[in-house]
Amino acid sequence: MSATTVSPPEAAAMEVDHVVKAFGGLVAVNDVSLDIPRHAIISLIGPNGAGKTTLFNMLTGLYKPTSGRILFGEREITRTRPDIITKLGVARTFQNIRLFGAMTALENVIVGRHARMRTGVFGAILRPPWVRREEREVQERARELLKFVGLRENSFDRLASQLPYGDQRRVEIARALASEPSLLLLDEPTAGMNPYESEALAQFMRRMRDELNLTILLIEHDMKVVMGVSERVTVLDHGHKIAEGPPAEVRADPAVIEAYLGKQG
Amino acid sequence: MSDADEKNEPSTRSVTVTEGEPGPSDWSEFRAQMREWREGVERVLPPWWSRALAATLIVIGIVLPFLFSADSGFLNATIIAVAYAVMSLGLNIVVGFAGLLDLGYVAFYALGAYTLGWFGSGFFYKAHLHVLVSPVASTLPGIHLNFLLILVAAAAICALAGMLIGLPTLRLRGDYIAIVTLAFGEIIGVVAVNGTSVHLGGGMTLTAGNLGISAVDSPYFPGIGLFNELDLRPWYWLIFGILLLVLFVNLRLRDSRLGRAWVALREDEVAAVSMGIPLVRTKLMAYSIGAAFGGMSGAFFGTYFTVVNASQFQFGFSIFILGMVIIGGLGSIWGAVAGGLLLGYINYYLIPDVLNSLPSKIGLNFQLTEIEFGIYGFLLVIMMILRPQGLIPERRRRLELTGRVSATDSELGEPSAISTLELAE
Numbered sequence: 192m193s194a195t196t197v198s199p200p201e202a203a204a205m206e207v208d209h210v211v212k213a214f215g216g217l218v219a220v221n222d223v224s225l226d227i228p229r230h231a232i233i234s235l236i237g238p239n240g241a242g243k244t245t246l247f248n249m250l251t252g253l254y255k256p257t258s259g260r261i262l263f264g265e266r267e268i269t270r271t272r273p274d275i276i277t278k279l280g281v282a283r284t285f286q287n288i289r290l291f292g293a294m295t296a297l298e299n300v301i302v303g304r305h306a307r308m309r310t311g312v313f314g315a316i317l318r319p320p321w322v323r324r325e326e327r328e329v330q331e332r333a334r335e336l337l338k339f340v341g342l343r344e345n346s347f348d349r350l351a352s353q354l355p356y357g358d359q360r361r362v363e364i365a366r367a368l369a370s371e372p373s374l375l376l377l378d379e380p381t382a383g384m385n386p387y388e389s390e391a392l393a394q395f396m397r398r399m400r401d402e403l404n405l406t407i408l409l410i411e412h413d414m415k416v417v418m419g420v421s422e423r424v425t426v427l428d429h430g431h432k433i434a435e436g437p438p439a440e441v442r443a444d445p446a447v448i449e450a451y452l453g454k455q456g
Numbered sequence: 457m458s459d460a461d462e463k464n465e466p467s468t469r470s471v472t473v474t475e476g477e478p479g480p481s482d483w484s485e486f487r488a489q490m491r492e493w494r495e496g497v498e499r500v501l502p503p504w505w506s507r508a509l510a511a512t513l514i515v516i517g518i519v520l521p522f523l524f525s526a527d528s529g530f531l532n533a534t535i536i537a538v539a540y541a542v543m544s545l546g547l548n549i550v551v552g553f554a555g556l557l558d559l560g561y562v563a564f565y566a567l568g569a570y571t572l573g574w575f576g577s578g579f580f581y582k583a584h585l586h587v588l589v590s591p592v593a594s595t596l597p598g599i600h601l602n603f604l605l606i607l608v609a610a611a612a613i614c615a616l617a618g619m620l621i622g623l624p625t626l627r628l629r630g631d632y633i634a635i636v637t638l639a640f641g642e643i644i645g646v647v648a649v650n651g652t653s654v655h656l657g658g659g660m661t662l663t664a665g666n667l668g669i670s671a672v673d674s675p676y677f678p679g680i681g682l683f684n685e686l687d688l689r690p691w692y693w694l695i696f697g698i699l700l701l702v703l704f705v706n707l708r709l710r711d712s713r714l715g716r717a718w719v720a721l722r723e724d725e726v727a728a729v730s731m732g733i734p735l736v737r738t739k740l741m742a743y744s745i746g747a748a749f750g751g752m753s754g755a756f757f758g759t760y761f762t763v764v765n766a767s768q769f770q771f772g773f774s775i776f777i778l779g780m781v782i783i784g785g786l787g788s789i790w791g792a793v794a795g796g797l798l799l800g801y802i803n804y805y806l807i808p809d810v811l812n813s814l815p816s817k818i819g820l821n822f823q824l825t826e827i828e829f830g831i832y833g834f835l836l837v838i839m840m841i842l843r844p845q846g847l848i849p850e851r852r853r854r855l856e857l858t859g860r861v862s863a864t865d866s867e868l869g870e871p872s873a874i875s876t877l878e879l880a881e
Contacts, residue, residue: 251730277732285730291723294716302720306732308713312741315712316705322712370732 210259292352303369537800544796546749555722560641568754618747668765785846
């Protein structure tokens with residue numbers, strides 16, 4: 192990183208500026224702005240269909256916003272290709288786990304490191320010493336990451352599709368971490384977990400943030416996790432941002448209660 | 457026991473209840489036993505065993521032609537089968553590794569063969585260009601390049617063509633890719649037939665259509681001399697060398713960053729690009745490398761058959777090569793070789809030489825060669841029932857058919873014909 196990007200701590204890791212996404216007549220995300228401060232854990236909540244995942248897909252380049260701007264650090268990534276955004280330092284997991292089912296857990300994590308490797312066609316065919324070294328290093332790093340997320344070593348070489356659900360979640364996080372992100376987007380990471388596992392994951396999020404110096408943006412339905420882990424909560428409903436602030440404040444917000452429970456009377 | 461196996465159990469059990477005879481559960485047990493056995497063997501064998509095996513196979517491959525007379529039909533079939541294996545390896549990269557169903561692979565056979573026709577015959581008779589060719593050829597009009605140069609040119613031209621054909625398929629998925637590539641295969645075929653009307657000036661045309669470009673040069677290497685049809689051994693060693701080269705490249709690519717990226721794209725495009733894999737570059741790489749191998753094999757066929765004829769490049773050939781890849785085991789390198797050799801031998805040895813008169817022997821009035829495509833269809837059906845994963849399945853796919861859950865696109869909810877990614881403009 193160059194000296195200019197060493198910003199004061201209040202500088203945002205990502206800035207979302209009046210972003211709109213319309214699919215034909217359906218406006219999935221409508222004029223949403225969002226600041227994600229560096230080194231923070233921010234939660235994005237809202238009822239089903241609120242546009243949370245659509246927003247994620249725009250932040251990672253899978254969708255191009257209809258209008259608005261997205262800045263990552265100082266660079267605009269509004270219309271940047273997803274693979275380049277990953278290379279810049281944004282990684283994500285998916286709501287429905289999207290591992291490469293026919294690859295082993297280890298291979299999944301190695302693929303996650305694609306953006307940090309440089310072997311091309313000719314390097315692959317001729318396999319000079321630097322390519323061998325790169326292969327060795329990526330293997331080692333992938334093992335470290337799988338250990339870091341708590342996968343048992345005898346599962347490393349099992350096909351991802353044959354791992355139990357919880358382990359698949361772990362591998363997906365390890366795969367995301369493999370690209371050495373500075374911003375990690377987690378799409379409902381505790382879905383399908385019991386309260387004990389959810390709490391463990393919340394702890395783990397803090398650990399990732401501190402040990403890997405990450406910023407984390409989280410889509411989450413489990414209010415206990417949201418309230419416990421996040422410094423700030425943003426609420427979406429029908430594509431609009433309806434509230435934003437510290438967890439306790441948001442929980443008491445009448446608009447939020449209405450969005451979740453419906454209008455009274 | 458894995459999850460997938462457990463899920464699979466109820467269905468196999470219900471079958472065995474209704475049938476008294478050996479049912480699918482026996483099969484799966486048998487397969488599981490075989491798997492255990494194989495894994496056990498792999499543990500026991502020293503780490504260098506696969507290298508030793510490869511070396512043995514190469515030596516057998518080299519001495520093989522000495523076991524047959526130099527102009528035997530079996531050697532002829534072997535040469536063609538090996539050339540098929542090269543094509544099968546090329547298509548396997550596109551269909552097997554990257555998961556892009558290509559039904560127009562014949563296009564690269566055609567382009568490779570025409571590269572030979574153009575640069576290794578008197579077809580462009582107004583031109584005079586001779587590079588490292590036999591003394592006879594160097595006195596003839598036309599462009600005459602050494603076969604190795606033509607091989608490189610064919611690979612390069614086909615790699616470029618593969619990219620061009622790949623471009624319009626980038627936003628498509630699955631069956632829709634198949635339709636576009638099929639169309640391109642047909643376009644090349646039609647251009648080959650009607651190339652007689654494409655005038656390049658000086659009375660020269662693009663192709664010779666169904667008449668064919670004939671009297672193409674045979675390969676010539678200083679010290680070895682000119683290849684001829686009475687001694688097939690040099691032809692065999694040439695194509696065997698090409699096979700080894702292509703095989704080596706395949707193995708290296710499979711276990712590389714690029715090979716893993718192909719498989720990742722095949723498994724889940726959205727997840728793959730989110731992991732930093734550039735979609736366009738990675739897919740085009742698969743198309744162009746696959747096409748290059750098809751072109752090399754095509755150039756060899758051109759010189760081996762001594763004619764480049766538009767009627768050789770039929771849609772059925774694309775399916776024939778795809779059949780090799782599928783019978784061998786989609787995505788498996790050794791499977792592609794096995795599939796290519798098997799169908800090559802069946803096509804050029806078993807059916808015409810060994811079994812052709814079988815129907816007449818049992819009183820039927822036809823020859824087996826007349827129903828060869830029926831035989832391939834039958835083989836494919838039998839394969840899909842008995843061994844859907846192919847003769848030598850890819851390591852990854854061995855367990856896949858026992859119940860793996862594939863990722864869906866429901867989350868993104870886009871029309872399925874179009875890639876869910878909005879590609880950068």
